[in-house]
Amino acid sequence: MGFISMGSGAPPVGLDIGTDHVRAAVLKSSSGSPTLASYGRVDVPMGAVVDGDIVDPSAVASAIRELWRQPGIKGRDVVTGISNQKVVVRLIDLPFMERDELQGAIQYQAQDYIPIPIEDAILDFHIIGDYMTPSDEHMMEVLLVAAQRDTVEATVAAVEGAGLRLASIDVTSFALVRSTLGSGLNVFSEDEEGPGEAVAVIHIGSGLTNIAVVEKGVPRFTRVSSLSGNQFTQAISNVLNLTFDDAERLKIRAGLPDINAHVLAAPEDPEAGMIQTAQDALEREVNKFIAEVRRSLDYYLTQTTQARTIRRIYLTGSSAQLANLDTYLEKGLQAEVVLSDPLRFIQVGSGARALVEEDRMGAAPAIGLALGGVI
Ligand SMILES: Nc1ncnc2c1ncn2[C@@H]1O[C@H](COP(=O)(O)OP(=O)(O)OP(=O)(O)O)[C@@H](O)[C@H]1O
Ligand SMILES: [Mg+2]
CATH class of the missing domain: 3.30.420.40 (ATPase, nucleotide binding domain)
Structure with missing residues (x-):
């Protein structure tokens, strides 16, 4: 950010849209340490979000608008998470290529890995790393994410209906891993896992449960269940x-x-x-x-x-x-089994403390989403 900022320049607000509640986390990043400046939660009318899908975007938009009337919840740009049984996250191995080339290749390769027709899907990918095989082939590990176009469109409709702008969409499980284990897909303390071990993050909400398995610092598997x-x-x-x-x-x-x-x-x-x-x-x-x-x-x-x-x-x-x-x-x-603390990696400002402490177990997705925007 320059000295003269045209926009607010603020990182996007983490917006978690759930079956029972919408939640917002406003993070400020000063001198590298993210601080939760404000936090809020508002009820969602029953039936507006079902199995992680926004079936009534205008009802959700009204709930978001109400959320933006809570103290300190401001900023037009938001990052939201998607989470439903149709979101696909797959770790795949491909011959090494540059990012630009991969962008094109993914479009062709993805259909082999995802059960939804490619024309109905929105794809994203993260390069995890590259390695040499014993026979000297240069390979790369890529995390492929596919979401149904309808899911994404309903999310855009709800957010824009509330007068906000969707700066980016994340997978809720990644946000959970970020707020539970540290920021960034690849970063978290090494002492969490011993050799041959992985850790899991399980988030149980009202309509959905998110399961993520993290191995060698990377979320390698996610699953969404409606048992919750x-x-x-x-x-x-x-x-x-x-x-x-x-x-x-x-x-x-x-x-x-x-x-x-x-x-x-x-x-x-x-x-x-x-x-x-x-x-x-x-x-x-x-x-x-x-x-x-x-x-x-x-x-x-x-x-x-x-x-x-x-x-x-x-x-x-x-x-x-x-x-x-x-x-x-x-x-x-x-x-x-340990209870995850979504405040572990952040500071909490006085304006947010009471609200977030009251909702400590429910706050992980919104905080994790916001964390993705400040790092
Ligand atoms: N003290 C408690 N003991 C047991 N269950 C509780 C308690 N407090 C809240 N819950 C349950 O938590 C659920 C609400 O969770 P939450 O608000 O996180 O869901 P959500 O984020 O709106 O939905 P989603 O599942 O779509 O993420 C409800 O089922 C409620 O009964
Ligand atoms: Mg939730």
Whole structure:
């Protein structure tokens, strides 16, 4: 940035569009250390975002407009994340070529790797590195990203409908990895992994769960599942015949039973029976969830990677607050489970502190998106 700045010159605001909430993170980067200047969260009307797709762009645009009325949320340029089961992230090996040549080659090669027709897809790629094979071939490793054109167009419509400009689109999983493990695709502390080990980041929201596996500092695998908070609530609602809102309150109150304790809810509690039923339903859902995560992690480990184990899982997302979920996952997945802290790599300004601390588990995507714009 020069002395005279025509625009604000500010990095784009991280905008996370979710099933239940839109969130914004405004980061300032002074002397190389990013500081969260403001943070906000606003509800999204039910049904406007389904399975990571914006089905009602104008409802989402109104929620974003409301978000931009929150204190300190300003700036016209935003970076947002996409996350749904149709976003494809693949690590591929290609003969070495220069970036310009790769740009063209990717268009031809991509169809071999992605299940959606190339004309319906928007492609992006990141060069991870290059290497020599034992037979002296010069190869390169490329992370290929493909998103459905419709997904991207609906995102543009929602953002522009709110009077903002979409400066760039990121994959939500990459943003999660960035806020959990450090900035940039290739950068994070080496002591996180030992030889033969990888780490995973699991973010459980309301409509979606994002799983990312990171090996040698690079997110090499991502998967999006629809097993998440809403499913937990729905299971309680079904089994007790409660409205979704009542089931939601009971879910948060009950949590999972403490597997190390022998006493459940106090028997004199008038809701003890309901709590027990809710916990049983949650336990069944969480077991399904564990099986699904295990399938994803096993799939990754059986691919060409060198890692044989996932040593540590960083857990984030509002649904990660479900009481005792971490112990269930630790037992079910045989890995160390730690809660991810989205504030680990940033400073927090006084204007943002109270809001972000209240939403600490939900803040990782918005912060990670904003981090991608300041580094
Ligand atoms: N204390 C809690 N215990 C258990 N679940 C909780 C708790 N607090 C919030 N949740 C759950 O978190 C979910 C909302 O998460 P969040 O706001 O992060 O979703 P989102 O980002 O809008 O959706 P998406 O899944 O599309 O990313 C709801 O299912 C809610 O029940
Ligand atoms: Mg979310």
